[in-house]
Structures are given as structure tokens and as C-alpha cells.
């Protein structure tokens with residue numbers, strides 16, 4: 001075995017003496033002229049990518065492209081809001097983009113190193129005439145483009161449904177994107193990410209409304225099961241309420257006030273791991 005490898009290396013070096021080798025500067029197959037043998041690939045390996053994080057940009061096409069390519073933040077992909085959305089790849093998937101910031105999901109922290117980030121051009125929220133936040137919808141074309149892009153990424157990296165997340169899921173104390181109008185159910189119907197058993201949730205909600213809503217400790221254990229970073233001490237502190245708001249933004253976007261109510265309990269319980 002050792003002899004065979006020595007012979008192969010010698011042959012590569014000998015080949016370097018020919019005309020092609022002279023033209024190529026007589027370099028080896030790897031950096032610094034090293035002869036790196038890539039003929040054997042290990043069975044024990046996996047993608048560095050485990051999570052897929054979705055964002056809105058909060059600005060228009062030109063500004064989003066500028067910020068994400070020339071500033072201190074970036075993403076792997078940017079989907080514009082043109083009638084036929086353009087997809088930019090701003091960072092190679094093998095490298096980290098700077099989109100998640102301080103973040104946590106299923107106990108993993110600082111997800112830039114282990115995720116792919118997709119930014120979608122959308123204004124986020126503006127202040128409405130009534131003084132309340134007004135959210136802006138995504139176009140059908142953007143969502144269709146996103147689904148096609150995500151299907152390819154998820155399949156190539158083997159990303160689990162539970163690890164397709166909102167920026168607000170992994171940074172619930174800081175971030176709201178992609179916001180309450182993002183169509184998570186439509187994505188789940190396309191095979192991307194989790195959704196809950198709606199019939200089971202309706203039954204459970206009726207039971208909880210007729211009886212007792214579970215306590216804060218129960219909510220904390222359920223949120224933790226889904227992946228959120230929450231304490232397990234049974235007290236409705238700020239971190240717990242923010243995680244509950246993030247959950248509601250995604251699964252009950254009509255009301256994300258952070259109340260520990262019967263419907264939230266029913267939906268939580270009806271979501272798969």
C-alpha cells in the first residue's frame with residue numbers, strides 16, 4: 001500500500017516534467033505544490049449546513065443588495081420583489097454568511113456557522129394610520145421562487161423540517177422577520193417546514209377552554225421541545241414571553257400578544273417534533 005502510494009506520487013511528479021507540467025509551473029495537485037490524494041472519500045461526513053433561516057430585508061431591491069453585499073451583514077441568497085423575482089447568491093454555501101447574529105435553536109448557538117440564510121425583499125412593517133404596525137405581504141412570485149430555491153437547498157443538505165426557521169424563532173428577543181404575513185402553512189404544504197394538525201388543535205382548544213389552560217412550565221417545556229431557547233423555571237419572564245410571541249407570529253399570526261391561552265396551547269401540542 002505504501003509502495004503503491006509512493007509510486008503514484010512519483011508518477012505525478014514525473015508527469016510534471018513534461019510540456020504540460022512546464023506550462024503549469026510544475027505545481028502538485030494541491031496548495032503549495034503538495035500532492036494531495038483525493039482518490040478515497042470518507043463515509044463519515046455530512047454537510048456543515050443544518051439550518052435554513054428566512055428573513056425579510058426591510059428595504060427595497062437596490063438598498064437590500066447594497067447592504068447585504070457591501071456592509072457588515074450578508075446572506076447566501078437574496079430574492080427581489082420584481083414581478084419575476086431575481087435570485088442573487090451573494091455568499092457561497094460552503095462559507096458562512098452574516099445573517100443570524102446572536103441566535104439559538106435546539107441548543108445550538110451562533111447559527112451563522114451552521115446555516116444558510118435567505119433574505120426576501122419586503123418592507124417588514126411600517127406604522128399604519130391607527131399608529132399600529134402595518135405588515136406588508138409577500139408576492140406569489142416571491143413565494144414560488146422561494147419554494148423552488150428551498151427545495152433544492154433542503155434536498156442537497158438534508159435539512160430537517162424542524163430546522164427550517166424564522167429569524168424571529170432563533171433570535172426572539174431581537175427580530176421579527178419574516179413577520180406574521182409570511183405563509184408558513186403554504187411552505188409546509190410544499191413539504192418545507194412544520195405545520196400542525198389543525199383538527200387535533202381544534203379539539204384540544206375546546207378541551208382547554210372547557211377546562212384549564214396548562215401552566216407556564218408546560219408552555220416552556222413545549223416551546224423547548226420545538227427548539228426555542230426558553231428557561232424551564234415555570235415563571236413567565238421576558239425571555240419566555242418573547243419565545244411565545246415568536247411561536248405565535250409563525251403559527252397563529254392573527255394574535256401574537258404573547259398570552260398563554262388555550263389556542264396557543266392547543267397548537268403547541270399539535271406540532272410534531
Ligand SMILES: [Zn+2]
Nearest residue numbers: 055056167177
Ligand atoms: Zn433577519
